[in-house]
Amino acid sequence: MADDSSSSSTSATSAATKTEEKKSWADEAEDEAASATSAAAAEAEQPEELKKIETLSISDEKKEEGGGRLLEDPDDSEIKAETSGDTVYTSAVSFEDLSLSKELIKGLYVEMNFTKPSKIQAITLPMILTPPYLDLVAQAHNGSGKTTCFVLGMLSRVDPSQKTPQAICICPTRELAQQNQAVLMKMGKYTGITSFCAIPQDSANYIPITKCPPVTDQVVIGTPGTIKKWTSAKKLGTRDVKILVFDEADHMLAEDGFKDDSERIMKEIRRSSASCQVLLFSATFNETVKAFVSKVVIGGNKIFVKKEELTLEKVKQYKVQCPDELAKMDVIKTKIFEFGQKVGQTIIFVRTRNTASMLHETLRGEGYECTSVHGAQKQEDRDRIIKEFKDGLTTVLITTDLLARGFDQSQVNLVINFDLPVKYESPSDPDCEVYLHRIGRAGRFGRKGVVFNLLCTDRDKMIMEKIERHFNHFVKEVPNWRSDDDFEAAFKEAGLL
DNA sequence: AAAAAAT
CATH class of the missing domain: 3.40.50.300 (P-loop containing nucleotide triphosphate hydrolases)
Incomplete structure (x- = not known):
């Protein structure tokens, strides 16, 4: 659709395939959106579900200084989230609580058909969107709406008038990168924000990277190797990057996953843009990765779920x-x-x-x-x-x-x-x-x-x-x-x- | 040659 292709990037990866692609993903996102409401309803039916998210702060020094704040929860007073630093976060009851732009609110209601934030969204969005923009590692159940958390984070931290990459999201597969980009474009339809999907090109319409124009889109979503390729070819600037997201973060930081690539990208971006906020999202964090992650996001906010409570009852x-x-x-x-x-x-x-x-x-x-x-x-x-x-x-x-x-x-x-x-x-x-x-x-x-x-x-x-x-x-x-x-x-x- | 990414 004209709307879609104009707001998405025209660079590198085949524009034709992408547009076609986007339509199917977008169609799907409607279903996803529609079911978000039923998810909220499902959660309401089942109060014990609410106890499942257990949050904790691992940063001891900070906790003593800041005194480990309690997070208010709209649904259940039993949930206590300890956060790091001095910032007090109030869980979002509605999307209006988040001081999002009206274009973004419109995208949430009109395009996504969302009514109110899901549990994980209510808790993490204030953490993502409130200065001083601390790093965040967040674990939440499969299908609980994690994508919306970081997509909304990226869309609201980015300046649409500035034509440089300001948000980067790294995913383990090209399929996931494309899916996330489709969600982002749909949600951000009225914002004027553009995005670029940095994944391997298909052989049919391969363009050597030296012939590609530099990326001017505000959001870049892609796979580790291709992101690295674009940055080292100096076609993807990282100076203005305010927010760096790792989707499926446990795998992205695992020894047998993409640890080396991820660390390199993180280091490089932090060097050129020291204040960059790092977000790590996944449904799973095994003990090894959890220990490592805590070293990466020192002083950040952390949300983990016990492994016994991760299986979906439905x-x-x-x-x-x-x-x-x-x-x-x-x-x-x-x-x-x-x-x-x-x-x-x-x-x-x-x-x-x-x-x-x-x-x-x-x-x-x-x-x-x-x-x-x-x-x-x-x-x-x-x-x-x-x-x-x-x-x-x-x-x-x-x-x-x-x-x-x-x-x-x-x-x-x-x-x-x-x-x-x-x-x-x-x-x-x-x-x-x-x-x-x-x-x-x-x-x-x-x-x-x-x-x-x-x-x-x-x-x-x-x-x-x-x-x-x-x-x-x-x-x-x-x-x-x-x-x-x-x-x-x-x-x-x-x-x- | 395990899946994946990518060289």
């Missing part, structure tokens, strides 16, 4: 004991395709790219309609398959952990772990963080969802037990993998049939 989890791999296939064909069609869209997670293609081929060969997406495919193919799924043209999507994090499609009610997520270094241990992110693809904004973990070996069984123990959450077993009735009962229990 997403029912099951395990299915299958005698062999063939039985797993059979469950997909006779149960998942049968019931899945009735309850919305389905994502099937597998461990490797290879399994993704093979499973796809096998199912398609037998007439089951599905698509697959993973990192070995061409960029343009990935874009197309994601768009088809977002547009609802396809209902079953097979994927790797490419889509484990952040992928937001509210119609996804069914998630299958064809393979359980395991740690690369120790394949008999589960990757509990990835597990949580995967199941979080269902149940967006407090919706109902169901997850089936297909187990086949004793090792699978043991890994599943470890996951249950980690989250202190019992996962029910589907008694008989052959039984339609057992599956039907599971779907019904999850509230989906």
Whole structure:
């Protein structure tokens, strides 16, 4: 649409593909917005949900000086947030409490259809938007509205009249970068703010970076390697950057994730723009990353959630004991395709790219309609398959952990772990963080969802037990993998049939 | 050659 393309960047990444892309993401964002209201309602129904966010300050010195302020909560006086420094934050009851520009308020109500801030938004937005703009690390449940927190942060800290990059957001996958940019453009539609998506270009319309004009958009969203490429080519200035966001921050700062890239980018930006505010958002922070993160945001505000309280109650989890791999296939064909069609869209997670293609081929060969997406495919193919799924043209999507994090499609009610997520270094241990992110693809904004973990070996069984123990959450077993009735009962229990 | 990014 004309509006969209004029407000977005025309630089580098294919303008044509992007515009097309944006339309699909934007359509989706409407659904997301609509469900935000129901999320608020869902939260209201369930008061114990409110106790889930536990905030704490790790900066001891500051706490003594500032005296550890209490944060007022609009919904529940039992929530106490200790913050760092002297600033007193008042949780936002409405978006009007945040002294946002009227253009931004209009975007929130008209474009996003939001009515009031979600829990995490109410708590973090004042922290993000109140001087002296302390750093923030915030953990909140999957689908609770974290994106809005940092997108709103970026949009309101940026000066639209100044044609230089002032906000940068770094994401682990190009899909997530694009999704976040789409949300930003939609929310900021009336602000005149423009954005640039710094992700690898598709081979078809590759332009060497030396031929690209420097970035003049106020907001840059992208993946680590490409951001680095643009800055070192001196095409992306970091002098005026006021706010730096890491989405899926635990992964961005993990040793086996993007730690080196992230640290380098953070250092460089802090060198050229010392007062830059750093925001770290994720649904998961394991102990190792948490310890490291606390060193990065010294004196900042910190919000963490206990791991036992992170599992989404509205997403029912099951395990299915299958005698062999063939039985797993059979469950997909006779149960998942049968019931899945009735309850919305389905994502099937597998461990490797290879399994993704093979499973796809096998199912398609037998007439089951599905698509697959993973990192070995061409960029343009990935874009197309994601768009088809977002547009609802396809209902079953097979994927790797490419889509484990952040992928937001509210119609996804069914998630299958064809393979359980395991740690690369120790394949008999589960990757509990990835597990949580995967199941979080269902149940967006407090919706109902169901997850089936297909187990086949004793090792699978043991890994599943470890996951249950980690989250202190019992996962029910589907008694008989052959039984339609057992599956039907599971779907019904999850509230989906 | 585990997913991902990117060289």
